[in-house]
Each structure stands twice: as structure tokens, then as C-alpha cells.
Amino acid sequence: MMARWLFLFALLWSAPVLAQQAVHVPVEEGGRTLQLAGQLYRPAGSGPAAAVAIFHGCGGPGQNTARMAGLLKGWGYVALGVDSFSARGLKDVCGRRNWPSQADAERRAHDIDAAIRWLRAQSFVDPARVAFMGYSYGGGVAMLRALSPNLEEAPPPARAAILVYPDCGLADALGPRLRVRQPTLIAMGALDDWTPVSQCRAVIDRVAIGRDLIETRIYEGAYHSFDALGLPVRYLADVGNRSKPGDCCGAHYGANEAAWKAFVADVHAFLTRTLAR
16 A cells, blocks of 8 residues: 555656646637647557546646646556636636636537547547546536436447536536436545535436446545645635525635545546546
């Protein structure tokens, strides 16, 4: 066990300096083509590899998504961190005055489709082994792709999905009966009052087909952004909050090292199972 944690932390602390490549992912929106900025991380070795597209939360790309991309690369996966904001002239939409609407989230869901298409077109990616991963607001957007209201025929957009403390309120628009489209890991903090566990459980309760494809991990003592290493828990009074009346306002967020360690191990194990050849 100690050896495994030493391995994980070696990857963790080396992640910020791992080589990466700036790329652009085209997505159609409103009759024009946006070029989403992306950071591509490629593992060593030859031959096509499995890949994971990563989508940030309301604050834009951050150290947590970059750190995860570095870990994924160290585990042998291609990782693509997608910036959904800069091409749209956005930086931070966490505040209540610019809190993203349902329509904003549904437009952003096309970024997931575009990133998956882009990855599958790369010679160094195995197109049959692509997953996507979303954090917070990005996790809620990813939920719009992980689940479907179409109970009869809903082909999965990718091999697997990981939703990290997702904004489950965005799934309300999908309707009362849902289908899970691929193996899906939902990772949450037990004390999260920004994207609370109860809201996500309510979504899971609406799953009529494929509930056995969902894995949940709830980390005790952890608030939202438990992976924001080095950031003490604090209260943000002015952020939008879809779990409160009128989407307003306030939530706690901050790091929990024990939750982070468990989360890293859970993601590694989940991807090992779901992206196997």
C-alpha cells in the first residue's frame, strides 16, 4: 500500500512540469466554428492509447484539471484538457450574476462531442477506448451526455464517464426517466453544499435503464473541490448555487487530502476496468 501511494504522489508532484502540447478543438455553434483551446498530454510508448477528455468547472481550467491530466498521462492515457471558456470570451462564471443557465450548459455539451471526435481522429488514440471527465459545472454538463432520456436507443458517446462533484441540477431538464449510456463513476464530497449528494441521488433514482453501470464514491468529511490541494475550506457567499431556490447563493469549497487520495485511487481503478483492451 505504501509503495502505491509513493507512486501516486510522485506522479502528483511531477504533474505540473509534464510536457504538454497546445491544440485546438473545433466545435460548431450558432452557425460558426469555435476553436476551443486545449492542452494535450501524451504518454510515452508507441501504439494507440486510451484517452480521456477533461472538462473544467465554472472557474475555468485550473490546477486540479491539469494535475489530473498529468496523472492520466503517467498511467498511460492520452489526456485532453478542454478550455470551454476562452473561445467564448469567458473566464469565470461562478458568480450569481453570470451563473450559467441550462441553455448555456446544453450548448457546452457539444464541446464533449467535439472533443471525443477530435481524439478519435488522432493516430495515437485508440478510438474504441475514449472516456470523458467533468468537474462541478463541467460535471453537470458531462452528465447531460452520460445520461439520456431516450430509453429505447441511446448509443453511448464514449466508453466511460467520470463526474466529479457534478452539478446534478442540470439533469433536471432530461426528464423523469433516464438511461445510463456507459459505465459512469460519480465522485462526491459528503459535506458538499454546492453540488450536494442528495441532488445527485435524486438523479440516480430516475434512472430506469442501466443503473448498474453507475458507481458512486462519497468521501466523508469532504466539501466541494476536495481536490483543490493546499486550499483551506472556506465559504463563498456570492456564488450561484443550483441546489438553492432561484439558484442563489453561497457554498463551501476547499481541499480534503484524504478524499483526494481516495479519489485518485478510485479513478485509476475505474479507468483500468472500463478502458481495458
